[in-house]
Amino acid sequence: MYNERVMKEFAEPKNVGFIENADGVGKVGNASCGDIMEISLKIDNDIITDAKFRTFGCAAAIASSSVATQMVIGKTLDEALNIKNKDVVETLQGLPPQKIHCSVLAEEAIKKAVEDYRDKKNN
Amino acid sequence: MNRIYFDHSATTPTSEEVVKEMLPFFTDIYGNGSSQHSHGREAGKYIDIARRQVADAIGAKPGEIYFTSGGTESDNWAIRGVLSGYKAKGKHIITTCIEHPAMIKTLESLQKNGLAEVTFLGVDSEGFICLEELKNAIRPDTILISVMTANNEIGTIQDIKEIGAIAKANNIIFHTDAVQAIGNVKIDVKEMNIDLLSMSAHKFYGPKGIGVLYRRNGIKLSSYMTGGEQERNMRAGTLNTPAIVGMGKAIEIATRDIDKNNKYVSELRDYFVAQVESKIDNVYYNGTKSNKRLASNANFSFEFIEGESLLLRLDLAGISVSSGSACSSGSLEPSYVLLATGRAIELAHGSLRFSFGKNNTKQEIDYCVQNLVKIVQDLRELSPLFLIKKGENKYV
Missing domain, CATH: 3.40.640.10 (Type I PLP-dependent aspartate aminotransferase-like (Major domain))
Structure with missing residues (x-):
């Protein structure tokens, strides 16, 4: 069902965990749907210097979160906000149709983490 | 192996x-x-x-x-x-x-x-x-x-x-x-x-x-x-x-061979169930523990983990099991059978079925349990739910 690229990412995900004193955290999904994705960011001067994730979900959800964290590190906040779910799918060289929603969760988790940072900064 | x-x-x-x-x-x-x-x-x-x-x-x-x-x-x-x-x-x-x-x-x-x-x-x-x-x-x-x-x-x-x-x-x-x-x-x-x-x-x-x-x-x-x-x-x-x-x-x-096979397979199954229950926390045995159960069948929900990732990690370790029924794998629905027994939806998402046969051995069970313990631990480390339960997540 999954291609080799997805399986590789699933078998050896990068950036697993939670950043202590994170500057922004985004958590999306819920357990009853079978997916919860949480991305935490370290942000310095509007640049994402570190990202970690924790995911309860299927192989596609884990692979998508792993890829998303790798994509945002080194990016500015605006660049991170521009990451679309299809970019995650492209990096993974494709996901099965019924698993596309996992890449959408990854996009949403990034957005939510950035928003969380901006909310905290503005208050 | x-x-x-x-x-x-x-x-x-x-x-x-x-x-x-x-x-x-x-x-x-x-x-x-x-x-x-x-x-x-x-x-x-x-x-x-x-x-x-x-x-x-x-x-x-x-x-x-x-x-x-x-x-x-x-x-x-x-x-x-x-x-x-x-x-x-x-x-x-x-x-x-x-x-x-x-x-x-x-x-x-x-x-x-x-x-x-x-x-x-x-x-x-x-x-x-x-x-x-x-x-x-x-x-x-x-x-x-x-x-x-x-x-x-x-x-x-x-x-x-x-x-x-x-x-x-x-x-x-x-x-x-x-x-x-x-x-x-x-x-x-x-x-x-x-x-x-x-x-x-x-x-x-x-x-x-x-x-x-x-x-x-x-x-x-x-x-x-x-x-x-x-x-x-x-x-x-x-x-x-x-x-x-x-x-x-x-x-x-x-x-x-029905009596011979049932005796052999149920002993394997019972050994497996005892191993899993003693070595892994927060597992739920689905179905009955009485003898009104197929000798070959064991079904567990592993809390904080989704069944598919567990199945695929076991597959990477060389072990073929099933999450829910084979016919529903690939769908995003939790097991309707487990939901019917009153299992919480999160646990119905995290179920695995192990069904043993007459050619399986105790050594295979040991290898499986050894891998299962590690994989469950790894996936729980990955799971935000696990840390919530342990009280380590500050953002709940």
């Missing part, structure tokens, strides 16, 4: 003894069993033998055995055949909400098109139906009660004899999907008052693509496939002689 196969409820390897029995029927005894000449009669003779082997295994008469393509066809035929055979009496059917999709999807579709009215009985936390609830569901226009002998996900074995007695007392046809049960549960159709029974050879070390519908003599059933006159005009299509011969041999062996 070779790959480990713990998914015998999905399918079993065809035993070598069975394959050996089948081989001559591809190249030597290749006649069409329905032909009148010697080639055909020769093949027909072996089909008769297989029919008797199947009949003997369940206490039926050979004339009550109809070969089909498998469990799904047998289930479809039983439902549709009874609906059309007993049209004058009504169209109400009583079944359970934990039947195989071959039953549930068929009944739902018939109900949607106004061709049947279906009552789906619920189950208790161990997967058993309530016999009082069954009795209360009976109506004057009830034409069929269909309850699976053993469940494919959690292995619960229903009280088929008692259900058969209830059906008989109320003059209602009783069908059971015994696809998971044959070879694992002793069945006597007369003693258990079974009118229709579905089975599939590949679940008991026979070939794929061949099954049987048992029909008690006298039960009105419309034909399913139309065409030639095979199977007493009830199921058209050239008989698959090699598969039929293989099925006959497989059911003969399964019946002969």
Whole structure:
């Protein structure tokens, strides 16, 4: 069902965990749907210097979160906000149709983490 | 180590003894069993033998055995055949909400098109139906009660004899999907008052693509496939002689060895369950711990983990298991069987079925448990739910 690229990412995900004193955290999904994705960011001067994730979900959800964290590190906040779910799918060289929603969760988790940072900064 | 196969409820390897029995029927005894000449009669003779082997295994008469393509066809035929055979009496059917999709999807579709009215009985936390609830569901226009002998996900074995007695007392046809049960549960159709029974050879070390519908003599059933006159005009299509011969041999062996295999496999299963429960925290055993469970079946929910990732990590470690039923994998739905037993939706997402077979060994179980412990730990470290539970997440 999954291609080799997805399986590789699933078998050896990068950036697993939670950043202590994170500057922004985004958590999306819920357990009853079978997916919860949480991305935490370290942000310095509007640049994402570190990202970690924790995911309860299927192989596609884990692979998508792993890829998303790798994509945002080194990016500015605006660049991170521009990451679309299809970019995650492209990096993974494709996901099965019924698993596309996992890449959408990854996009949403990034957005939510950035928003969380901006909310905290503005208050 | 070779790959480990713990998914015998999905399918079993065809035993070598069975394959050996089948081989001559591809190249030597290749006649069409329905032909009148010697080639055909020769093949027909072996089909008769297989029919008797199947009949003997369940206490039926050979004339009550109809070969089909498998469990799904047998289930479809039983439902549709009874609906059309007993049209004058009504169209109400009583079944359970934990039947195989071959039953549930068929009944739902018939109900949607106004061709049947279906009552789906619920189950208790161990997967058993309530016999009082069954009795209360009976109506004057009830034409069929269909309850699976053993469940494919959690292995619960229903009280088929008692259900058969209830059906008989109320003059209602009783069908059971015994696809998971044959070879694992002793069945006597007369003693258990079974009118229709579905089975599939590949679940008991026979070939794929061949099954049987048992029909008690006298039960009105419309034909399913139309065409030639095979199977007493009830199921058209050239008989698959090699598969039929293989099925006959497989059911003969399964019946002969049932006690030996059940003892061996249940010991493996019990050892596995004890290991998992002692070495992994926050696991929930799904189904019953009583002996009214398939000897081969163990089903666990691992809290904080989603079943598919666990299945695929085990696969990477060389172990084949199943999450929910094989037919629902790839869908995003949690197990409807576990939801019916009252399991929380999160736990229904995180279930794994291990189904053991006669060729498995204790060493394989040890290897599996060792890997399972590590994989569960790894995936929990990945899971935000796990840390919430441990109270380490500051953002809850």
